[in-house]
Amino acid sequence: MKNHVLRPLWVAIAFVALIFLARYFLVPSDFGVQGESFTYNYHRKSNVQEWKDFQVKYLGSDVCVVECHSENGESLMASPHAIIECENCHGPGVDHPETEEPAAMSVDTSRLLCIRCHADLNYPGTARAAIPGINPDEHNVDSECVECHNPHNPDLEEM
């Protein structure tokens, strides 16, 4: 073959080789089909572990109650609010139990916390209707709910 045909051919070959070389260095070695199908399981394998290592933030009421706050726990567990996790009202407990000065938890005394469940929406037949409801625009508007109701034991009899 003549030179003027070969020269561009070499250029093309070199270009393709360069792409393969770049691919070799850029694509992680664990990239591939990790399962039955190319369509759904083509990925970097170590990413699965990366997700598993993501930090857990909600620890569960057991941690709060068993370790330190048995008093709050007992009163809550005996009340109509027993079904609510501590962390739903106090925020995630991550970092809290381990710290020397555990001030990290939030104490949310806002009305907004309570009316998530207690604002009366008037939807008969729903589970919402089974929760005692109030109209937030009428029920003691100027005060926080917890000034009158104990969030850990909201029983009206014991007010």
Added chain:
Amino acid sequence: MSCSRRTLLKNAVKGCVAASLPVSAFKFLSPAEARAAVGDPAVRWGFLVDTTKCVGCGMCVKACKKENEVPYDAAVTRTWVERYVITRDNKSHVDSPMGARDGFTDQKIDKLEIAPEDIAKAFFVPKLCNQCENPACVQVCPVGATYKTRDGVVLIDRKWCIGCGYCIMACPYGVRFFHPKYKVAEKCNFCYHRITKGMDSACVHACPFGARKIGDLKDENDPVTQVIMNERVAVLKDEYGTKPQVFYIGLDHNVR
């Protein structure tokens, strides 16, 4: 070049056979890959939502956002709760303010006041990623940054995602969004870091009413599997053929 009718036919047949060979026939699997391909993973995560128990408090949304570090005040969320109010004139009103992060505290729907006597039915529907058996979002990813794990959860590789947004458009359920901080696609992954440690997903853990449950669909004795096998459950948008793995109790035909 001359070509007899005989050689032409012969070559045509050969060509057809060659063309019909799947590309995968030429793909060589490493022994590890081949083993992984035949081996049966022991777990398949599935989810059960009981809409009849949901009160719309939004504790699940709050917990999800905090657990998964989804920017709290941005209007994006991995899971959300929709409120449906169907009026007597058969109109369906739907809303989900901030994904119900702060629950539903007002009777007004999108600033519309509906008189209680006009309401035919009302209910709440929690939504999250369906971790489909045939995830459309995974099919469209041009770079292999989203995939299905062997236990059935669809994950996103944040290092590999280029943020093109194809998957966000492809999901029929609208569960994907653009992460404002990492600038990649984002969605619910059943709290993969929790379920693989034997814990419940954050939303399941937070729900005081047991409206959300997660379980292993390959374990016949799992309470979630029992319900899905023995009771009447439905999935969202069955007609798309994505085979969702989030099952609903008490799903209404108005739910989209």
